[in-house]
Amino acid sequence: MILRTHYSGQISADMDGKEVMLAGFAHEIRDLGGIAFLVLRDREGMAQITLVKKLLGKDVFKMARSISRESVVMVRGNVKAEAKAPRGYEILPTEIQVLSAAQVPLPLDPTEKVECELDTRLDSRFMDIRRPCVLAAFEIESAVLCSLRDYFHKKGIVEVFTPKIVAAATEGGTDLFPISYFEKEAFLNQSPQLYKQMLMGAGMDRVYEIGPIFRAEEHDTRRHLNEAISIDLEVSFADDKDVMEILEEAVAGAYSYVADNCRRQLEVLNMELEVPRLPFKRITYTRALELAEEKAGARMQWGDDLDTETERFLGESIGEHYFLIDWPSSIKPYYTLPYEDKPEICRGFDLMHPRMELASGAQRVHDYSLLVERIKEKGLDPDGFEFYLRAFRYGMPPHAGWGLGLSRLVMTMLNLENIRDAVIFPRDRRRLVP
Numbered sequence: 189m190i191l192r193t194h195y196s197g198q199i200s201a202d203m204d205g206k207e208v209m210l211a212g213f214a215h216e217i218r219d220l221g222g223i224a225f226l227v228l229r230d231r232e233g234m235a236q237i238t239l240v241k242k243l244l245g246k247d248v249f250k251m252a253r254s255i256s257r258e259s260v261v262m263v264r265g266n267v268k269a270e271a272k273a274p275r276g277y278e279i280l281p282t283e284i285q286v287l288s289a290a291q292v293p294l295p296l297d298p299t300e301k302v303e304c305e306l307d308t309r310l311d312s313r314f315m316d317i318r319r320p321c322v323l324a325a326f327e328i329e330s331a332v333l334c335s336l337r338d339y340f341h342k343k344g345i346v347e348v349f350t351p352k353i354v355a356a357a358t359e360g361g362t363d364l365f366p367i368s369y370f371e372k373e374a375f376l377n378q379s380p381q382l383y384k385q386m387l388m389g390a391g392m393d394r395v396y397e398i399g400p401i402f403r404a405e406e407h408d409t410r411r412h413l414n415e416a417i418s419i420d421l422e423v424s425f426a427d428d429k430d431v432m433e434i435l436e437e438a439v440a441g442a443y444s445y446v447a448d449n450c451r452r453q454l455e456v457l458n459m460e461l462e463v464p465r466l467p468f469k470r471i472t473y474t475r476a477l478e479l480a481e482e483k484a485g486a487r488m489q490w491g492d493d494l495d496t497e498t499e500r501f502l503g504e505s506i507g508e509h510y511f512l513i514d515w516p517s518s519i520k521p522y523y524t525l526p527y528e529d530k531p532e533i534c535r536g537f538d539l540m541h542p543r544m545e546l547a548s549g550a551q552r553v554h555d556y557s558l559l560v561e562r563i564k565e566k567g568l569d570p571d572g573f574e575f576y577l578r579a580f581r582y583g584m585p586p587h588a589g590w591g592l593g594l595s596r597l598v599m600t601m602l603n604l605e606n607i608r609d610a611v612i613f614p615r616d617r618r619r620l621v622p
């Protein structure tokens with residue numbers, strides 16, 4: 189079936205006289221009596237279809253004029269250079285088919301210039317995504333993934349998939365969604381952490397996974413969802429510094445890929461993308477606290493997770509991506525390796541965008557006895573981690589890795605207000621549909 193030979197963006201005035209077929213949505217119909225304009229919108233933009241009664245005949249003209257907005261249409265016609273038309277061409281149709289008529293009224297108006305409520309938009313997401321600026325963010329997200337996969341592939345990092353239905357918590361937390369799994373209790377996985385580490389014990393050496401993570405936390409923020417896509421990496425015979433370099437290269441690489449390959453989408457979003465400079469600054473947790481206290485009078489206890497005030501101060505004063513390193517061991521998970529000579533701090537790091545955390549990573553504990561000890565110190569029962577701990581008893585390479593939130597990367601890259609703008613069908617405390 190051929191219903192389209194070109195996207196609107198692939199046609200230009202120099203194709204004058206050529207026959208083309210376009211397919212898309214009836215964006216707008218302007219009726220001027222003996223002549224009417226149908227603006228056809230597809231993924232790449234808009235094309236002006238000029239309907240002339242004399243050329244089309246009375247019946248076709250009448251039918252075309254009465255097409256309801258947002259109906260799906262196919263137009264066959266000839267390109268005509270027309271300086272006054274948007275993009276410098278118009279289409280003189282020889283055939284118009286309505287493939288699927290849209291009912292009236294529309295649940296939301298995709299041509300609407302005024303922003304409507306996020307909830308209304310999400311309720312009718314299929315219609316919302318017809319808006320070019322909404323679609324552009326998801327096309328850019330796909331380009332980000334393409335860039336990351338390409339980068340990993342070039343570095344010899346293998347893509348893997350680990351289970352999302354699991355028997356135990358990664359960090360023993362309560363933030364898990366229980367599910368029924370035949371006669372057993374099971375959960376949706378909060379992170380591929382334990383599995384990717386086991387793959388280091390399997391000799392896979394360098395792996396990445398792009399997949400969903402589930403967090404049953406009742407947060408109500410602009411940067412948390414209950415289901416998110418995480419980009420996870422784990423590398424053997426590497427330390428925290430090595431994987432931080434991979435992380436910053438991957439992030440900066442995604443920016444340049446988007447800047448080079450998504451010009452049209454960036455134009456739709458009316459933005460110029462600045463590629464972050466490498467290397468990102470490294471700031472220790474302790475120094476960050478001192479700075480926040482000296483300069484902003486923040487009062488944080490050493491050993492507390494960064495409060496929003498401190499995070500905001502750091503973001504504003506640094507103004508670009510940075511790494512927070514050398515965290516207190518007490519607030520990083522048990523699998524984070526403490527410094528040998530100073531076990532109260534560890535080789536964990538966070539990648540920060542001035543607005544928020546983008547990724548967390550670490551050099552991991554690969555010594556079996558130390559790992560068991562760390563699990564106990566966190567008040568967890570090593571028996572519950574037997575499936576994981578086994579992989580550490582028969583030879584486990586030293587390794588390091590990280591997890592990066594895809595939507596946070598896209599949201600900060602495109603300066604989107606809410607993480608929900610970077611997720612097609614977001615899942616939060618109140619939203620399970622659509």
Ligand code: ATP
Pocket residue numbers: 403411412413414415416418545546547548591592593594595596
């Ligand atoms: P935060 O402190 O911002 O809640 P976290 O430290 O709990 O995040 P990690 O467990 O370190 O998150 O997960 C690694 C990355 O995955 C985060 O840096 C973030 O980009 C992403 N991520 C984690 N939880 C969520 C969530 N609920 N919604 C969206 N992205 C998330």
Ligand code: MG
Pocket residue numbers: 538545547548
């Ligand atoms: Mg984190």
